[in-house]
Amino acid sequence: MNILEVKDASFAYEETKNIFEDINLTVAEGDVVCILGPNGCGKTTLIKCLNKLLELKEGAVYINGKNIKAVDQREIARNIGYIPQGHVPTFAFSVLDVVLMGRAPHLDFFETLGKKDYKIAENALKKFGLYELRDKPYTTLSGGEQQLVFFARVIAQEPHMLILDEPTSHLDFGNQLKTLDTISKLAEDGLSVIMTSHYPDHAFISSNKVAIMKDHKFMDMGKPDDVITRENLEKAYGIHVEIVDVGYNRKICVPLRTVEETEIISFKS
């Protein structure tokens, strides 16, 4: 059963210029979909349309078969959790308070948090090893720990699907892999994930489906091994890339040189 389905979607901030168009995508239970593409190609805009933070110009998004146009924000939030990129804190809420926010879609307008909500939030904290930090201001944590706080919040939200906007950016080498590991584990528990990324390598590690976005459209979509190819990456990013199998069941992408550089070299020779 498809959890999420995007049909012929397009979006524009202004009437004339489409940010993206003709986007089709299906996400099944346990799928991890990675959307790659150069800066400014519309990845973030696209995923914001999936949980109605923005509204499509044409086409439709279906959650569990229902068009999200007819679904209110609260019900969407019960189905889809979202971790934005580049959170700017205003107040130094405690880690527990941040995670408790995930309970909002399960409460009525004037309802306040109950025992059950605290229990769920505390379990989410334990799951990510944050329980000891629960009374600390989340603003004082490291980038990696903050990312985990947002993961805990999204788990307390109990959705069926996660949307992650560049979950590995701003993280160090180790935390990037730890985050991808977290994503894989959540997928094994049955959560579907859609994420954007700047690293084709990361798609090899955690995704079973990759889409490359270029010139407002999906240039290619499918299994990582089929989509992340030298030709596709050259077209998408304008650079020459070598894809190397390093053993351990892992492939990596090595950027070699820009296409312009290559032209100069071939011109000289």
Added chain:
Amino acid sequence: MSALKSLKRRLSVKGNTRTWSVNTILIILPVVLFFLSFLIGRYPLTPVEVVMTIFAKIFPSLQVSATATTIVWEIRLPRIVAAILVGAALSVAGAAFQGTFKNPLVSPDILGVSAGAGFGAAVAILFVGVTLITQVSAFIWGMVAVTLTYIIGRSIKSSPILGMVLSGMAIGSLFGALVSLCKYMADPFEKLPQIVYWLMGSISSVDNSEVFIASIPIILGITILFLLRWRLNILAMGDEEAQSLGIETQKLRLIIICCCTLITAAAVSISGIIGWVGLVIPHISRILVGPDHKNLLPATICLGASFLLLVDNVSRTILITEVPIGILTALIGAPFFLYLLRRGQGKWV
């Protein structure tokens, strides 16, 4: 009652003694100040006289002097209740606005309510000069100013928060200019001092019925904000995150703005413009109980009420002629805030 409930919940979450003592003090402080304030004033009353006078309402058989009854019930009570209401109202509105606009520098008049109310009062003083009309006019023009700000600010789609704060500043200075115009046109011997005095803020001449009327919107607004206070946490994380957590941010923000405007306009209509309270009490409360609005709002209510009551007591005892409370709030509040700022090193923000 609800403050007690929140205290209990807080205790059950973390049973730490500092939290416990801070909460106890926050609840007891306004109650103690309330009773002490009856003893302060030019006509000396003993605690026994005050207690007797109060009980005489319930047990008419008690013998009390007519003077004491008038002073307690007609002069001191409305003033004390007004200080509590206005202090709590401005502080809660300040805290709610700071959360809603994701900005700790915001005060309740950010959307122009005080400037609008000031204009309403100035016009009423200029052309009518009846207290009740002045109050009603201040209340209505305060609401008008915020409505204008909201409509203009909301039309700026790309950034509604910034749009609203900026148009609030513009509307504020527009009404500020209109107030100046009223002052300029006013008769300098009769009307002008009245306008100036109103703008300084004072609760020295309120009576019971005024306080009662103003208390209705104030209590209504505070109750709704109180019920929604946890949601302010989420709104303070930014629109996009709040929406992804299922909050209809436009609707929630509108409700909060309505409540804050209602209570601020009602408070200002009986007290005139009292600055500083709405900005600084939320900060002091944050130092004491942290930024979580579940605890912050009850704390601002207790602290705001206590603070303004204390300042009003000072204002009626410090000099032979009364010092307008609007002047004293900053004179007393600013040094105290600076002291806390230095001590806390701004850690709570």
